[in-house]
Amino acid sequence: MFGFFDHRRQPDIRRIGPQSAQDCAQIHAQSFAHSWSQADFESLLAGRDVIAEAAVAAGPWGKSRKLAGFVLSRLVVDEAEILTIAVAPRFRRRGVGSALLATHLASLAGRGAKVLFLEVEAGNHAALALYAQFDFHQIGERKAYYRKADGSSEAALMLRRDFV
Numbered sequence: 001m002f003g004f005f006d007h008r009r010q011p012d013i014r015r016i017g018p019q020s021a022q023d024c025a026q027i028h029a030q031s032f033a034h035s036w037s038q039a040d041f042e043s044l045l046a047g048r049d050v051i052a053e054a055a056v057a058a059g060p061w062g063k064s065r066k067l068a069g070f071v072l073s074r075l076v077v078d079e080a081e082i083l084t085i086a087v088a089p090r091f092r093r094r095g096v097g098s099a100l101l102a103t104h105l106a107s108l109a110g111r112g113a114k115v116l117f118l119e120v121e122a123g124n125h126a127a128l129a130l131y132a133q134f135d136f137h138q139i140g141e142r143k144a145y146y147r148k149a150d151g152s153s154e155a156a157l158m159l160r161r162d163f164v
């Protein structure tokens with residue numbers, strides 16, 4: 001059936017390029033208050049230092065269709081930073097984020113990454129739980145870093161993961 005993952009097997013994770021910018025922008029807009037445009041993604045996904053992977057939702061009869069989630073990192077020499085990771089709301093809590101991150105970590109390690117950084121909102125419990133499963137640890141905090149639509153603010157936590 002279109003749009004569902006078979007829970008008995010891992011989602012299909014693929015490298016993506018600028019042709020996936022529209023799908024990424026759509027999922028990003030569903031996931032963050034301050035969304036990035038299709039043009040933003042086109043330019044990021046064309047970057048030589050950007051490594052991007054996506055989970056592909058299976059269509060009818062096994063045909064691949066839309067993206068269910070994606071992750072983008074920038075790798076400079078042996079230091080990487082996750083720029084963004086998101087799973088479309090209807091595909092969440094099915095292991096897509098974990099599968100994306102596991103594959104992405106292996107890709108980064110294969111390209112020589114020794115350390116990986118990211119920033120996350122202090123109140124983003126789903127993301128923090130995901131990162132904890134992958135051995136990220138907090139190395140800093142920027143108070144009142146994220147401005148919310150209602151005028152309030154939230155701290156950004158800086159996390160780090162070492163590849164050993």
Ligand SMILES: CC(C)(COP(=O)(O)OP(=O)(O)OC[C@H]1O[C@@H](n2cnc3c(N)ncnc32)[C@H](O)[C@@H]1OP(=O)(O)O)[C@@H](O)C(=O)NCCC(=O)NCCS
Binds near residue numbers: 129131
């Ligand atoms: C964070 C996000 C990518 C997780 O994707 P997902 O596909 O739902 O994650 P998974 O199903 O693989 O879950 C992996 C683990 O993450 C944690 N997790 C995911 N969603 C959670 C939730 N709503 N509440 C608490 N923990 C959650 C759990 O530890 C989970 O493991 P478990 O299923 O064994 O309990 C997704 O919620 C998302 O896209 N959020 C909006 C964008 C975002 O916040 N990105 C991170 C910015 S730093």
